[in-house]
Amino acid sequence: MDIFVFLFSLFLIILGMGILRSWKTSEVKELNYSIIIACRNEEQNLPKLFNSLKKLGYPNVNFEIIIVDDASADNSANMVKAFCEELPNARFFQINEKSKEYLGKKAALKLAIDQAKFEILLFTDADCFPQPNWISSYNNYFTDKTGFVVGSYEEINAGSFRRFCNQISSAIYASTIGLGFPFSAAGGNMAVRKEAFKQVEGYEKIKHNIAGDDKQLLNLIKKTDWEIRYNPEVLVSTVTNSLDSHHRDKRKYGKFGMSSPLFQLFSILIFLFYLYLPYKIFFMKEWQNFLSYFLGAILFWFANIVKHKYQFAPIDLIFIVIYPYYLIYYSIMGLLGNWKWKN
Numbered sequence: 001m002d003i004f005v006f007l008f009s010l011f012l013i014i015l016g017m018g019i020l021r022s023w024k025t026s027e028v029k030e031l032n033y034s035i036i037i038a039c040r041n042e043e044q045n046l047p048k049l050f051n052s053l054k055k056l057g058y059p060n061v062n063f064e065i066i067i068v069d070d071a072s073a074d075n076s077a078n079m080v081k082a083f084c085e086e087l088p089n090a091r092f093f094q095i096n097e098k099s100k101e102y103l104g105k106k107a108a109l110k111l112a113i114d115q116a117k118f119e120i121l122l123f124t125d126a127d128c129f130p131q132p133n134w135i136s137s138y139n140n141y142f143t144d145k146t147g148f149v150v151g152s153y154e155e156i157n158a159g160s161f162r163r164f165c166n167q168i169s170s171a172i173y174a175s176t177i178g179l180g181f182p183f184s185a186a187g188g189n190m191a192v193r194k195e196a197f198k199q200v201e202g203y204e205k206i207k208h209n210i211a212g213d214d215k216q217l218l219n220l221i222k223k224t225d226w227e228i229r230y231n232p233e234v235l236v237s238t239v240t241n242s243l244d245s246h247h248r249d250k251r252k253y254g255k256f257g258m259s260s261p262l263f264q265l266f267s268i269l270i271f272l273f274y275l276y277l278p279y280k281i282f283f284m285k286e287w288q289n290f291l292s293y294f295l296g297a298i299l300f301w302f303a304n305i306v307k308h309k310y311q312f313a314p315i316d317l318i319f320i321v322i323y324p325y326y327l328i329y330y331s332i333m334g335l336l337g338n339w340k341w342k343n
Helices: 003-019 046-054 076-086 106-115 134-138 160-178 194-199 213-221 245-253 261-283 287-308 316-335
Strands: 033-039 063-070 090-095 120-123 146-150 153-156 190-193 227-230 236-239
Touching: 003 160, 003 261, 003 287, 033 046, 033 106, 033 134, 046 076, 063 076, 063 106, 076 090, 090 106, 120 134, 120 194, 146 194, 146 213, 153 160, 160 227, 160 287, 160 316, 190 194, 190 213, 194 213, 245 316, 261 287, 261 316, 287 316
Parallel strands: 033 063, 033 120, 063 090, 146 227, 153 236
Antiparallel strands: 120 190, 146 190
């Protein structure tokens, strides 16, 4: 058996062990939360968002909702304003023109955070729909030393492969945090302690990047003494937009330059391995190397299923083989640029 294939298979098993790490605290406290939402041209999704926010099963005095309209060109601002007027713990703010200093949605997020009165900032997106126990689940993962808690997401009505991609993202979040080197976060489901946010100067150091504010904020906070944990309990749902999927994947996977030099080197080594593996299998006819890799990948995948209580689908065994090359393709496409940020 090839030593490189064996080591990579072992690496996948170690990642699986990282997924299974539990971050639950033994001393659960009922915390106070400021829910932060930036909205831009989301009038089609807002009714579902509003409905889910109304159903949040948490004492109203212990959380607030802050929604900032980020210069929408549709009816989003009026809809958000009317919604916030209905709820005593909801507030609405509006940005009339897109910021040239804080790119992407950072200006809207910054405005909401500046107005937040509670210590824990709980983030979701305007096209997301949190479950009723979303807030309370985060109580299980915050200690006095915790600065960032990462959650994950699922896409409504997603096809089989898209579902698999979402679940792989959850696996990567859980495994890298579990092993002590957090890699990324989902902006639609994460919580940040305001003190930690202020310590890294908020978005000041990353304000010129149009996307990746979740990943970059995580990278800033992981350089501090604050602890980073993972919450697997509640997945936030989001809508599937097939028209945007190509650009979305380029945005999602093309963030190579936002990672640390160590992660960049590691990513290159993984890329080279996935070029090396077909060579060993198809040209050298060493099929035992594929079996070794496949065993490691299956163990990694089943750890993810156990952690997140996913339902196993036999087709996932095929996706395990296909996904790395899909990831490499969109990573390269994302690095080449020419992707769009929604509208």
